[in-house]
Each structure stands twice: as structure tokens, then as C-alpha cells.
Amino acid sequence: MNAIVSQAEFAQMVGVSEASISKRVSEGVLTRGENVHAWLVGYCEHLRDQAAGRIGETLGLDLVQERAGLAKAQREAQELKNAVARGEYAPIGILADVLGLASSAIVDRMDQFEGQVRKACPDLPQEVLLIVLRIMADARNEWIRSTSQLVNKEVEAMAQLDADETAALDIRAGSAEEGDAA
Numbered sequence: 001m002n003a004i005v006s007q008a009e010f011a012q013m014v015g016v017s018e019a020s021i022s023k024r025v026s027e028g029v030l031t032r033g034e035n036v037h038a039w040l041v042g043y044c045e046h047l048r049d050q051a052a053g054r055i056g057e058t059l060g061l062d063l064v065q066e067r068a069g070l071a072k073a074q075r076e077a078q079e080l081k082n083a084v085a086r087g088e089y090a091p092i093g094i095l096a097d098v099l100g101l102a103s104s105a106i107v108d109r110m111d112q113f114e115g116q117v118r119k120a121c122p123d124l125p126q127e128v129l130l131i132v133l134r135i136m137a138d139a140r141n142e143w144i145r146s147t148s149q150l151v152n153k154e155v156e157a158m159a160q161l162d163a164d165e166t167a168a169l170d171i172r173a174g175s176a177e178e179g180d181a182a
Contacts, residue, residue: 002035002036002037003035003036004033004034004035004036005036007021007022008021010030010036010039013036014040014043024042024043024046029042029043029045029046030042030043052064092155099147099151103144103147106140106143107140110136110137110140113133113136117129117132
């Protein structure tokens with residue numbers, strides 16, 4: 001184990017190409033002139049680092065962060081599928097369409113109100129009918145205003161949540177970069 005071997009001999013011992021060992025020597029993983037034992041220790045350490053994701057950062061890859069990001073994306077996708085299956089979630093476009101249809105149905109009914117009241121109560125004084133129609137119009141306008149306000153509030157909350165998540169990711173990425181520099 002204290003013998004000094006050539007790159008070709010060591011490559012044959014560990015079952016890789018001579019070019020692979022030459023690359024490890026040029027990277028500083030293996031040092032020329034060291035014995036077989038030192039090369040085995042260095043080579044195994046390199047393999048452990050590679051398996052743990054600590055190697056590859058020179059290529060712009062961080063295996064641990066990539067795996068964590070993938071796991072997060074998979075978890076979020078599954079949570080979304082579950083929410084859809086439970087009926088707790090629908091795309092904003094569908095919700096807007098449903099809300100539009102519901103609003104349209106209410107407006108249609110309210111527009112028919114005056115004619116139905118005139119048929120049902122032909123003796124109703126005009127002043128009373130105008131008061132009722134004004135109340136109905138106020139209620140319709142308030143309903144539209146409050147619905148729009150709720151939709152805007154929810155859209156802003158979703159945008160803020162996305163911004164907060166992005167900022168948190170930026171902070172985490174920044175601290176990881178600072179840790180790498182230390």
C-alpha cells in the first residue's frame with residue numbers, strides 16, 4: 001500500500017479510465033508522487049463529496065439545492081392536485097367566468113323586477129316604486145362594488161404571497177452563496 005503507482009495502474013485498480021485519473025490529478029484530487037493508499041483515500045473522499053452533492057458546483061450545479069427545488073415543486077404540484085380534487089381550488093379564469101355568470105343572472109332578475117311589480121301591483125304609487133327601484137339599484141351596485149373589492153383584495157394577496165416566496169428564495173440563495181464564499 002505504500003507503493004507509488006502510475007496513473008494507468010491506479011486506473012486499472014479502481015476500474016476507471018486513465019483519462020479519468022489524469023483529470024483527478026489535474027484537479028488536485030490526487031497528488032503526483034503519493035502512494036497508493038493516499039490516492040485511494042483521496043479518490044474515495046472525492047467520490048463521497050460527489051455523492052453528497054458537494055462536487056459539481058464548479059459547473060454551476062448544486063445537486064442538493066436542485067433536489068430540494070425539485071422536491072418542493074413536486075410537493076406544490078401534488079398540493080394543487082389535491083386542492084382541485086377537493087373542490088377548493090379552480091383557476092382564476094374559471095372563477096371570474098362563474099362570477100360573471102352569477103352577476104349576469106342577478107342583473108337580469110333585477111332588470112325584470114320593475115315590470116313584475118307593475119303587473120303584480122298595478123295600484124302601487126309611482127313614488128313607492130321609485131324608492132324600491134332605488135333600493136334595488138343601490139343593493140346591486142353595492143354587491144358589484146364589494147365583489148370587485150374582494151376579488152382585487154384576493155388577487156393582491158396572491159401577488160404578495162408570490163413576491164414573499166420569491167424574496168425568501170432570493171434570501172436563501174444569497175445566504176447559500178455567502179456560505180460558499182466563506
